[in-house]
Amino acid sequence: MQDRSLVSSLQTAVGRENVLTKKEDLICYSYDPTPNHHLPEAVVIPGNIDEVTQVMRLAYAAGVPVTPRGAGTNISGSSIPVQGGLVLAMHRFDRIIEIDTANLCAVVEAGVITAEFQSRVEALGLFYPPDPQALNMSTLGGNVATNAGGPRGFKYGVTRDYVLGFKMVLPDGRVLKVGGKTVKNVTGYDLTKLFVGSEGTLGVFTELTLRLIPLPESKRTMLAVFDDILAAARSVSAVIAAKIIPTTLEYMDQEAMRLIEAFAPSGLPVDSAAAVLIEVDGSERVVPFQIEQIGEVCRREGAREIRIALTEAEANQIWTARKAAFSSMARSAPTLYVEDVTVPRSKIPEMVKTISELAAKYQIKVPILGHTGDGNMHPIILTDERKPEEIGRVKQAIDEMFKAALAMGGTLSGEHGIGLDKVKYMEWELGTTGVDVMRRIKQALDPRNLMNPGKVLPTEAEE
Amino acid sequence: MKQLHELAEDLYRCIRCGSCTAVCPVYSEVKREMGVARGRIRLVREHLDGNLDLSATMRNYLDLCLGCRACVVSCPPQVPTDRIVRAARAEYAVRQGQPLVRHLLLHNVLNKPERFSLALDSVKLVRSAGLNRLFPKMLEAKEDLLPELPEQTFREMLKGLKLKKGAEKVGFFLSCMDDNVFPQVIIKAINILEELGYEVVIPTDVVCCGAAHHNYGDLGNARQLARRNIRAFAGAGVEVILTDCASCGSTMQSYGELFVGEKEEGEAQDFSRGVMDLNVFLQDKLVAGSQPLGVTVTYHDPCHAVRYQNIKEEPRKVLAAVGVKLEEMAEADRCCGGGGTFNIFHYQLSMKILNRKIENVRKTGASILATSCPACRIQLAHGLKRHGQTLKVVHPVELLAEFYGKGE
Numbered sequence: 001m002q003d004r005s006l007v008s009s010l011q012t013a014v015g016r017e018n019v020l021t022k023k024e025d026l027i028c029y030s031y032d033p034t035p036n037h038h039l040p041e042a043v044v045i046p047g048n049i050d051e052v053t054q055v056m057r058l059a060y061a062a063g064v065p066v067t068p069r070g071a072g073t074n075i076s077g078s079s080i081p082v083q084g085g086l087v088l089a090m091h092r093f094d095r096i097i098e099i100d101t102a103n104l105c106a107v108v109e110a111g112v113i114t115a116e117f118q119s120r121v122e123a124l125g126l127f128y129p130p131d132p133q134a135l136n137m138s139t140l141g142g143n144v145a146t147n148a149g150g151p152r153g154f155k156y157g158v159t160r161d162y163v164l165g166f167k168m169v170l171p172d173g174r175v176l177k178v179g180g181k182t183v184k185n186v187t188g189y190d191l192t193k194l195f196v197g198s199e200g201t202l203g204v205f206t207e208l209t210l211r212l213i214p215l216p217e218s219k220r221t222m223l224a225v226f227d228d229i230l231a232a233a234r235s236v237s238a239v240i241a242a243k244i245i246p247t248t249l250e251y252m253d254q255e256a257m258r259l260i261e262a263f264a265p266s267g268l269p270v271d272s273a274a275a276v277l278i279e280v281d282g283s284e285r286v287v288p289f290q291i292e293q294i295g296e297v298c299r300r301e302g303a304r305e306i307r308i309a310l311t312e313a314e315a316n317q318i319w320t321a322r323k324a325a326f327s328s329m330a331r332s333a334p335t336l337y338v339e340d341v342t343v344p345r346s347k348i349p350e351m352v353k354t355i356s357e358l359a360a361k362y363q364i365k366v367p368i369l370g371h372t373g374d375g376n377m378h379p380i381i382l383t384d385e386r387k388p389e390e391i392g393r394v395k396q397a398i399d400e401m402f403k404a405a406l407a408m409g410g411t412l413s414g415e416h417g418i419g420l421d422k423v424k425y426m427e428w429e430l431g432t433t434g435v436d437v438m439r440r441i442k443q444a445l446d447p448r449n450l451m452n453p454g455k456v457l458p459t460e461a462e463e
Numbered sequence: 464m465k466q467l468h469e470l471a472e473d474l475y476r477c478i479r480c481g482s483c484t485a486v487c488p489v490y491s492e493v494k495r496e497m498g499v500a501r502g503r504i505r506l507v508r509e510h511l512d513g514n515l516d517l518s519a520t521m522r523n524y525l526d527l528c529l530g531c532r533a534c535v536v537s538c539p540p541q542v543p544t545d546r547i548v549r550a551a552r553a554e555y556a557v558r559q560g561q562p563l564v565r566h567l568l569l570h571n572v573l574n575k576p577e578r579f580s581l582a583l584d585s586v587k588l589v590r591s592a593g594l595n596r597l598f599p600k601m602l603e604a605k606e607d608l609l610p611e612l613p614e615q616t617f618r619e620m621l622k623g624l625k626l627k628k629g630a631e632k633v634g635f636f637l638s639c640m641d642d643n644v645f646p647q648v649i650i651k652a653i654n655i656l657e658e659l660g661y662e663v664v665i666p667t668d669v670v671c672c673g674a675a676h677h678n679y680g681d682l683g684n685a686r687q688l689a690r691r692n693i694r695a696f697a698g699a700g701v702e703v704i705l706t707d708c709a710s711c712g713s714t715m716q717s718y719g720e721l722f723v724g725e726k727e728e729g730e731a732q733d734f735s736r737g738v739m740d741l742n743v744f745l746q747d748k749l750v751a752g753s754q755p756l757g758v759t760v761t762y763h764d765p766c767h768a769v770r771y772q773n774i775k776e777e778p779r780k781v782l783a784a785v786g787v788k789l790e791e792m793a794e795a796d797r798c799c800g801g802g803g804t805f806n807i808f809h810y811q812l813s814m815k816i817l818n819r820k821i822e823n824v825r826k827t828g829a830s831i832l833a834t835s836c837p838a839c840r841i842q843l844a845h846g847l848k849r850h851g852q853t854l855k856v857v858h859p860v861e862l863l864a865e866f867y868g869k870g871e
Contacts, residue, residue: 024520027509028496033479045495072496073481091494115485136485326480327539334475334540386475 001041006062010044010086013054018045018092029087032072032079035335035385036420040067040081047092049167049175049206056204057173059086065450066171068200070111070142073134075338076419078146078199082454088204090141096120097207103181104212105164110141110205117210127215129156132415133326141205147197149415151248154373155281156213158415160196167207168195171446181209194441199417200452202445219247219281220291221315222308224298225269229253231302232274233349236372238297239278240345244290249373250277250322253352256329256367256380263331264324266317272304276372277322325369326380333365333382337394341405342376342414354404355379362397364390376414402428418456426458464682464720467550471511474547476540477504483534483544488798489527492815497524500534500544507551517555525551527812529805530678531798532770553680561679568804569681573671574688576639580616583643587612605810608845610644617646618667626653629662633744634701634737636692636715638708639671640837648707648837651864652741656705658867659748666695672711675803682721689718690727693734704734707741707858709836710803713771740768741860742778742835749784749863756866760787761829762859763820763843764796765836778835781859785866790827794819801842817846825852832856 001007001021010019020026020043031037041064046052059066065085072079081087093111099121100106106128108117114135118128131150132138138148144166149158165179178191195202226232236249252260252275257268269275276298280290295306309315329336343351352368355377359366370377379401383394402412402425412422412429427435439457442449483500484490490499497506503525509515528548535544561569572578586609589595595606617637633656641649653663673688675681692715696704706712719732760782768774775796782789800806800816820843824832832847832854834840844856 022520023515024506024518024524025497027505027515028502031479031505033481071481071484072479094494113485134481137481327541330476330478330480330539331541334478336478 003062003064006058006064007042009058010042010055013058014044014046014051018047019043020045029069029072029089030080032077033075033338034077034080034419034421036077036080036082038080038082039084040087041084043087043089045089045092049169052088052169052204052206053173053175055086055088056169056171060172060448060450063448063450065453066204067452068145068204070139070145071113071134071137073138074142074146074417074419076146076199076413076417077421078417078419078452078455079142080420082420085450090139090204090206093141093206099124099126099212100181101126105181106210106212108140108208108210110144110208111139114138114140114143121212122215125215126212128162128210128212130159130162140208140210144196144205144208145198145200146417147415149371149376151250151371153371153376153415154249155245155247160193162211163192163196163208164211165192165209166195166205168203168205170203171448171451176203179209183211197417199419199456201442201456202451216281218284218287219279219315220287220309221277221279221318222291222295222306223318224276224278224295224303225272225305225307226274226276226302227272227304228302229274229352230349232276233372235298235301235303236276236348237345238301239294240373242293242297244280244294246278246280246294246373248277248279249371251275251348251368251370251372251377252277252322252325253368255365256325256369259328259332259367260321260324263328264321266321266324268321269305277318329367329380329382333384335383335385337381337383337398338416339379339381339398339401340376340414340416341379341401341410341412342374343405343408343410345372345375347408347410348372348375348377350408351377351405351410355401358397358400362393364394364397366397371414374414375410420455423454423456423458426456464553464677464717464723465546465550467507467547467554468511470543470547470550473542474504474508474511477501477508477542478540479505480539482537482539486533486537488531488533488800488816488819489529489812491819492812493527498527500538500542503528503548504542504544507547510551517551517558519559522552522555522559525555527809529766529798529800529802529816531766531802533766533798536770549678549680551680552678553682556680561681565679565808569676569679569684573639573675574684576618576642576670579639579671580643583609583612601810605807607848608806608841610841610844612644613646615646617642617649620646620650621665621667624653626663626665627657629657629660631660632662632664632699632701634696634699634704635663635665636672636704636706636708636711636738637665637667637669638706638711638837640708640841645837645840645858648858648861652705652707652860654864655745655860655867664699664701666699669695672714674710674714677714677717677721678803686721689715689721689731693718693727693730696734702737703739703744704737705739705741705744707835707860708838709740709765709768709772709774710838712738712740713767716772740772740774740777740835742768742781743774745860745863746777746780749781756785756787756862758787758831759790759827759829760831760833760862761790761792761824761827762795763792763799763824763832763834763839765834765839766796766798768835769796778833778859781863782833785859785862787831787862790829792823792827794823797823799839799842799846801838803838806842813842814846814849817842818850821846821850821852824854825850830854831862833859833862835859
């Protein structure tokens with residue numbers, strides 16, 4: 001880092017061992033799962049909120065950008081320090097401060113690993129439903145900053161629905177405290193909704209108060225197999241029309257199933273057009289009837305086959321296949337673009353068709369997974385970042401895909417966030433007014449544009 | 464063994480998803496990206512792309528890998544981080560040499576059985592004179608890693624042993640650790656094998672398997688040692704070479720890779736194919752007895768067994784045959800932090816990793832902790848002692864011998 005006096009002030013603030021400036025160290029904080037990367041000038045690892053405050057004040061005074069980072073598992077580029085400056089690594093904030101069973105909530109530091117928190121609350125018969133794919137690695141702070149969702153989103157909602165309050169350090173170093181343990185809170189503007197999903201552009205979370213619910217008694221799993229995707233889509237709608245809300249409705253297309261079977265054979269019907277993994281949870285008395293009922297609905301709507309898991313082992317087998325999807329894709333190509341374009345549920349067949357047509361047009365491989373309950377599709381583009389010509393085609397296909405989704409009344413991102421790569425589409429969805437409102441909020445809180453710059457909002461020159 | 468540049472394609476397959484951060488025992492303690500596969504792979508990639516020298520800093524980061532392979536198993540694209548780390552260490556060793564202490568260990572101690580015994584003899588001498596109590600605290604703790612040493616090495620004991628003839632011969636590899644620290648394990652293995660009707664052939668001109676050399680990139684010595692071991696078994700007339708040491712087993716199973724494209728390749732591959740873990744050999748040859756031993760045992764899976772040789776059920780079958788109650792610990796296959804010599808070079812970090820293991824062991828309430836690698840055994844015994852736990856650490860074959868009435 002050029003500014004030696006800033007480095008020494010940072011060292012005083014957080015301890016010499018918690019300021020990293022060697023090239024080897026900077027490289028290790030320059031990337032995330034997207035192909036983007038940029039070296040920071042220093043990595044700072046604070047241990048408490050006072051240290052974060054000091055770091056932010058120092059950085060703000062020096063005009064140095066700050067990029068907060070949880071576990072670096074996002075797939076939007078949001079933790080890459082694209083303008084250099086500091087990476088603020090939050091993993092030392094790893095304490096679960098309190099699990100309050102009387103008020104069904106928990107107070108945690110932002111660096112707690114999602115899965116560790118879930119297993120702690122589940123041991124007490126409680127449930128924290130948000131389940132992003134990276135939950136074994138991701139931090140709760142990162143989940144809140146990106147408003148992460150997951151397969152259970154259809155029934156249980158996303159991270160935002162479980163944030164009751166938080167403590168955050170603002171770009172200028174002031175501490176903002178919002179909400180608390182009460183479920184009801186209409187005091188003033190809803191700042192929780194504003195900051196959740198702000199991707200580190202408005203400040204950095206240090207402490208979270210999270211809502212918990214009782215852990216469902218039991219669950220049942222099935223796989224519905226379809227010869228055409230319209231029947232799959234009809235079935236999903238019919239299940240919901242029958243007033244059953246499954247926990248998950250996970251869609252896998254033929255190409256996804258073929259890849260899974262190639263790398264981790266688990267008996268998926270690769271000759272079918274699509275399969276939907278359906279899980280219901282709830283009371284032990286109700287769940288067995290619901291799963292049967294869903295089976296009947298799917299059959300009526302044209303399912304070729306219904307596989308209801310009778311034992312936990314059978315349920316695990318179905319889930320193992322679905323969970324192998326990502327690794328099978330990762331083994332088949334060196335670079336993955338995992339998108340999360342989301343459309344109204346009724347538009348799923350149309351979106352699937354559009355994606356297949358784009359894959360053919362641009363000669364790229366795009367297996368599709370999706371959370372069909374909430375219209376959140378995951379087209380996964382298999383490519384190689386070292387082939388510029390192919391990447392060019394990939395980017396054109398992505399442009400067209402987003403255009404099509406927006407035309408269907410959809411949105412750019414269901415659960416991953418905007419980060420870097422989707423910044424250029426923001427105005428397509430929000431219009432100039434929408435972008436302008438967001439920009440004014442950003443300017444009010446971060447007038448020097450130092451907090452995770454380059455993310456979420458296009459700079460004025462980019463328009 | 465593949466050189467670093469030959470692994471470039473594997474490096475590019477890392478999708479930086481971070482799955483390794485959830486399973487890496489080192490990362491769970493250091494919590495820094497340089498201490499996990501994702502970071503290491505990126506550093507090596509930047510080196511191959513010409514953006515980063517193989518610096519001493521980088522070597523230090525690569526040295527912080529236990530080689531436990533937990534990341535490889537959980538890696539969506541299955542990037543072989545253990546191979547990448549070893550190849551990078553080898554390249555560094557060729558360019559810059561080894562650090563002095565490691566150089567001495569690899570070249571002057573582990574290379575020759577008599578030197579290794581001599582080194583341990585001096586430990587015995589120091590201990591008997593009480594000189595170890597004068598060590599600085601850190602050295603004292605490290606010295607304590609080494610358990611009480613037996614009166615005689617196995618090589619010395621062998622002179623008084625009369626090995627039985629049998630219908631079928633099996634080879635047995637005499638590991639440095641067993642020879643010098645746990646000779647009773649081999650004695651008991653011989654008893655069981657003879658009881659089952661086998662003739663046990665134990666060449667004494669074998670040398671160190673070369674695990675540490677392999678691990679730290681000293682491939683010249685690794686090949687030299689491999690040649691000598693292959694030669695030691697050349698005239699033994701055995702198809703199978705048994706070992707009770709998971710590390711020796713997995714190292715010798717990779718001898719073929721050490722000689723790819725060289726004239727010894729075929730011979731080395733034949734040798735590697737014959738190497739078999741003792742538990743694997745025994746599992747289907749035992750008859751469950753009617754008099755179960757009334758003890759509760761928990762089992763620790765050595766990395767070099769469970770993730771290098773895919774051995775999981777076999778030792779448990781051996782324990783089942785003994786009739787002990789097996790109480791599985793949480794994370795039975797998580798590395799104990801021993802890592803061959805990792806516990807010597809990174810003692811404090813190694814102890815943090817070990818603490819978690821010992822806590823998992825303690826929760827089982829077992830009175831015996833079984834494992835199938837002498838290096839893990841030393842580490843585990845050290846951890847139990849540090850935590851005031853009284854469990855005994857054994858190889859499954861020792862319980863088996865007790866069951867067959869072949870104990871002391």
